Amino acid sequence: MIIQILINGILLGGVYGLIGLGFSIVWGVTSLINLAHGSLVILGAYISFWIFQYAHIDPFVSIPLVMLSLFIIGYLMQRYIFNLAIKADVFLTLIMTFGMDVLLAQLMIVMWSADWRSIATSYQGKSLIFGGYLFPYTRLLGFVAALILTILTAYFLDRTKTGQSIKAVALDMMAARLMGVNPGKTYAITFGIGASLAGAAGSLLAVMQSFNPAVGGGITLRAFVVAILGGLGSVEGAFLGGIILGIIETFSAFYLGESFKNVVTFTLFVIILVTRPRGLLGKKYYG
């Protein structure tokens, strides 16, 4: 039984890792703690839901399309809204992104109502059985997709010119400016990437569980837990942090009950923040 719970936790953790990765990249590069991150995840879920409903395209196939939509939304959001106050005090930018969260959540209610939705794929509820353990297809595919996207993100940051300029801006904005990097645009691209990863995570969540516009807040806090657990500044760390959170949640849901899962997660969240090793705070870039 324990091994089965562990498997479920790890598979869920992959998606949590992806949620945390987008959040952590934006935070690490632009210093913006994006409280609207959870709403972007849910927005991704709704877009995936739409595509599935009207075009009958499988949510795993439509991931690139969802990511592209979210990239554009994220790019514009940062470029024409958040960049206007990006250098303000911490709590100002926090409030700003919270305002965006309120706006997005209501917008989604207007578009899709507050009802719970889910995407019912043909393979939903079916599992791969391996060594006597169950691997639900939706979770297994979700985990694989999250892993691939994490690797692609790491590759993108390390090996492409845009990725390098993002890192340069994160490290030293003045120096990057002198090298001809446009920080405003780089911030927008970074946020676009964060949003597209959120969107992808939303697609994956949509096939695993039901969702409505109100669950964004909880997702944002989970993103934060993952980013802190993994260490701000590491792509692999975010993935690992996601898996740790996935395991903790699955175990606490099993042993303490579903309703206590959140108590554990958020208490853990506060404890990590207070006792986090010093190293996590100092690093502020993607190196």
Add this chain to the structure above:
Amino acid sequence: MSEVILKGRGVTKKFGGLVAVNSVDFDVYEGEIFGIIGPNGAGKTTLMNLIVGLLPLSDGEIYFRNLKISGKKAFYIARLGIARTFQIVKPFKGMTVLENVMVGAFFGHGNYSKFNEAKERAEEIVELVGLAEKKDELVDHLNLAQLKRIELARALALEPEVLLLDEVMAGLNPAEMEKIMNLVRDINKKGVTVIMIEHIMKAVMGLSNRIMVMHFGTKIAEGTPEEIAQNEEVIKAYLGERYSKRRKSA
């Protein structure tokens, strides 16, 4: 000779593998001006942070008179009567000149807990450092020379017995420097023991009764300004090995 007011024994600070201050002993006598010099990175500011309790010691002990102050909290040490200024000025922005100085009066050794008492005391000190005309201006609008005076005024408002000055002259023009030097002399004459870190040789040499020289975290010399000016180790540390050898052969 007067009494030892501040004493350090084996004072050490490590940052990871780096030893910023390495087993330094020092004795500062009541009423003197004690200079600390040394090249960049010699550990002077770290030593100052250790004395006032902004950093914990890795090893060693510091005493104020006979009271052990190492391990005590910074605010407690400040209230005992050990005040400091910061090399990088740290004015309380959004507050006026007078309000900045009032903070010191409220919480310092003098312990003026009433608003009007603190205000009166702060006004005297603002006058003393020559900022009376600016007293109701926000510190955000002042220039560096004025901010250095505020640093000094705030520290004085604590009514310290020992005043630690971290490069109060840096970035000032000769005329401003002269004024600050006179001010430091006046403060000292009133019985305040002064410890100063300074890069500007003219200032340290001119003001200090005794000087301690630090290099790579260790104390390499201590003595009167004249002794220090002649000291081989000091010349080597400041001007490099080659210069020292050439001097010897000459």
Add this chain to the structure above:
Amino acid sequence: MKKHLIPLGFLVLLIILPPFLTGYWLRILTGVIMFATMTEAINIIAGYAGYPAFGNVVFFGIGAYVTAILMNHGFGFYLTLIPSIVTAVLFSVIIGLPVLRLRGHYFAIASLGVNVATMEVVNNLKIAGAAEGLTLPLKKGASPHAVYTYFYFLFLIALVLSVLFTIWLERNRFGFGLRAIRVDEDGALAMGINTPYYKTLAWAYSAMFTALVGSIYAYWISYIDPETVFDPIISVKMFVMMLLGGASTVYGPIIGAVILELITELVWSKFVSIHGIVLGIIIILTVILIPKGFLDLFTGGFSWKRLVQNIKENMI
């Protein structure tokens, strides 16, 4: 003293006003006063001490729940106030000791985490009615208007207390200590300020007023559930109000509360379905356009130059 004359005039007006107002306007004004008090409270920790307590609504929830639970066990309303405040203050101290060691982002988010974690605990607490919430005994009065007026004055008393506290803070050593902490904590330590103690005390005062408001709110609305009284949006509204009016000023929070609460109430009554959209836009615009608040903008005469300059400072 002079600057308190106009507010004093407003206070007199507020005292004689209720008989002339309809129930609708009395209720709206009560909401404004309630938020103004909570904004004064958050101003102590976030404005003066500079610690952005994003989860301050947790004390509102605690106050509301202590009153609700005790009243359900037969206590009179006034008897619940001391336990409510004591619980919130103790909570703030216990949480504050570790959490107030964090700075900036980390403190803001940790306090939000405390809020959400507390909400989840209450969600599972049998004595607090778990997720279903609690109903309180209704306040009896000669007429609905009399009941409205009763709560209006309760909140008004809370507001006056919080304002008096802030006025005291402005001219007191405690207030100076907090302002020093906001700007530079190391500098404050070197000035002899016991920063951990001061921060904890500031949050405790903030908790005290917020819990008091929570208690009155619970009795006023007579039904509470975790999702409502621990809603982070309440904290954010307090922040926006503080910003609109001007942080670390005595009257800024009230001005902010009047502006935002009136706007949201008017929008709420006309466009319920897009209420959140409008609120979100107001929040974002406030941060971008008036990051230093209206009071700052109008001190020494309004100037477009300063408006533009304030905006440009924060742009990339």
